[in-house]
Amino acid sequence: MGGDHAPAAAVEGAAIARERYPNVSFLLFGNQAALTSLLAAYPKLAAISEIRHTDEVVSADDKPSQALRRGRGSSMGLAIAAVQEGEADVAVSAGNTGAMMAMAKFMLKTMPGIDRPALATILPSSRGECVMLDLGANVECDARNLVEFAVMGAAFARTVLGIPRPRVALLNVGVEELKGHEEVKEAGQRLKAVDLSFDFVGFIEGDGIAAGSVDVVVTDGFTGNVALKTAEGTARMVTRLFASAFRSSLRSKLGALMAKRGLKALKDHLDPNNHNGAVFLGLNGLVVKSHGGANALGFASALGVAHDMSADNLLSRIAADLENSGDGDGTAEEAAVS
C-alpha cells in the first residue's frame, strides 16, 4: 500500500514479475477490496496470490519511531513479519524508507557477525550498472562497518548483477593510500590484508561511480546518500538542459521526432524504474525498498532484485564470505593488520 501509485503499481508489477519468474507466488498485504478488484484483471496472478487484509498503512510522513510503535499491523509491517516468520522469502514495499528500515531492523535483527545493516542500490554507469552502499542507514561508520559493507555489497553484486568476482572500491577523496578519513584508510588496510571472494581495488573518487570503474562502491551512509542524490540531481539537470537546447534548435517535425528518440534512449538507461530496488543488507531476512515513484515496470524490477537475492541464497553467501574474510567476529582482521 506504499508509494505514489499504490496499490496498482504493486499488483501490475507482480503480474509482470510472474511472467519473468514462473516459480514465484505472492502474499499481498493491504486493502482486500482494492486488491481483489485489481487482481481481477490478472487471473494467472490471482491464482498464485493470497490477499491478507489490513486497513493500516504507514504514511510517507510517519517517523521511524512512530512506525515502530504503531506500524506492526500495517501492510508494510505485516509483510516484514511474514519474512520474520518464514512465510515469505522476501518482503518488497514502495513505502516510507525510514519506517521500513526501522521495522526491518527491529523485527529481523542483524545477522550474526554484522555490526550494522546497510542500504544498497544499483546505479546506472557508463559501463552498465554498479552497486553502491551505504546510502543512509548509518551516517557514521567505522572501519569494521565499511569492511562488512564491502563483503555484503560484493555478495549482492554477484547475486543480482551476476558478476562472479566483483571489483570493489572504497569511495575517497583521492586514490593514494594516505588520503581520506582514518576510517576509510583503516578499512582499506583491512580489505587488503584478508583473502576475499572479490577483488578489492583500493580507493576511487566520486567520478569513478558514473565511469563504472568498479562494480561495488563502498562508503558511509552520509557520503553515500549525498553522492546518490547529487548524481540523480545532476542527471536530471543535464537531461533537462539537453532537451531544452534541442527544442530551441529543432524546427522541423523530423527533428523533433529524432530528438524524442534520443531522449528516450537516454532516459531508458537512466530511468530509476530500470534500476529499482534498494536493499537492506545484513539482516536475518531479505527486504527490498522500491522507489516511491516507481510504476509497474519499476516495481517489477524491485521484485526481480528480490527474486534474485532469494533464489541465489544471498544471506548464506554473505555469511560464508564473512567467515572467509575473517571479519565475522571482529577480531581476526584486527590481528591481520596489527
Next chain:
Amino acid sequence: MGGDHAPAAAVEGAAIARERYPNVSFLLFGNQAALTSLLAAYPKLAAISEIRHTDEVVSADDKPSQALRRGRGSSMGLAIAAVQEGEADVAVSAGNTGAMMAMAKFMLKTMPGIDRPALATILPSSRGECVMLDLGANVECDARNLVEFAVMGAAFARTVLGIPRPRVALLNVGVEELKGHEEVKEAGQRLKAVDLSFDFVGFIEGDGIAAGSVDVVVTDGFTGNVALKTAEGTARMVTRLFASAFRSSLRSKLGALMAKRGLKALKDHLDPNNHNGAVFLGLNGLVVKSHGGANALGFASALGVAHDMSADNLLSRIAADLENSGDGDGTAEEAAVS
C-alpha cells in the same frame, strides 16, 4: 607553469582578461624565454606584464610536503610569495592543488578568527551558478568550521556572483533538523541563532546542488570533494550517452548539424572553463586555483574570479561578516546556542 597547457593557456588567458579588466597588470613567474616568446604575440599584454624568471616548477606528482620543502622558488611558490609580500593582490595558478594549498597556508597563514581555510568553487546549476565549499581542504570538520565556511562562502558569492544576500544551506542527508552528523546539526543551530548578512535556509540534500536551490552549499571537505566529482562524472556520463543516442538516431546531415548545436549549448553551460577558478578562502591573501585542464578561456575565467575578489575586497568583507556573526573568537556563538 602549472597545468596541462602551460604556459600558453596562462599567457593567452591573461590577454583575454586584460581586455575585460582594463586596470589589471601581471607578474608572470616562470621560464623567461618561453614567456617572452608567448608575449610577443600580445604587445598590449606585454606592456602591463613583468616576467620573473625561475626554472623551478612544482610537478603534478609532487606531494604537498615536497612542495613545502622544495617549492618556494618555483613559479607557484614565487607567485604566492608575491601576494605575501604585497607585490600582488592575488595569485592564480593551474598547478598542483595540494601543493598550492600547502604553500598558500604556510606562507599566508589563516585569517584572524578563522580556524581552517576552505577550498570553494562555482558550479553550474539549473538556475545559473552556485558556490560550494569545502572541496577537500579539510576531510574532517567541526561545527565551528562549517559556520566559518558559511560566512566565507556567502562573502564569496556576493563578490563573485554579485548576489547581495545569498541563500546558504548545509549539505545533509535530509532536510529535517534531527538528521545528519552531530557537526552538521550543531552548525545548523549556530547559524540559526546569529544575525547574518546572508539567508541561512537550513539543510539541503545532494539533488539540491544541481537544482540550484541555494546560492552557497556548505559541507566538509570529504563530502564536498565526493559530491563535486560525482556531479562531474555524472554530467560527463549523461552527455556522452546523449551524444551517442543522438548519433545512432540521426541519419541526415541536417540532423547531425542540429545535434551538434544542442550539444554545444549544453557543453557551454557545463564546461568547466566557464566556471573555472577554485579559491582558498580564509587566508591572509587571495589565491585562485585554475583547473589543470583549463584552456585560455578557462584561465581567463579564473583571472576574472581573482579580479572580482580583489576589486571587491573579499578579505575585508569576510572579516566584517565574521565579526557580525559573532564567530570571530569562537565563543559568542557558543553562548548563543547554550
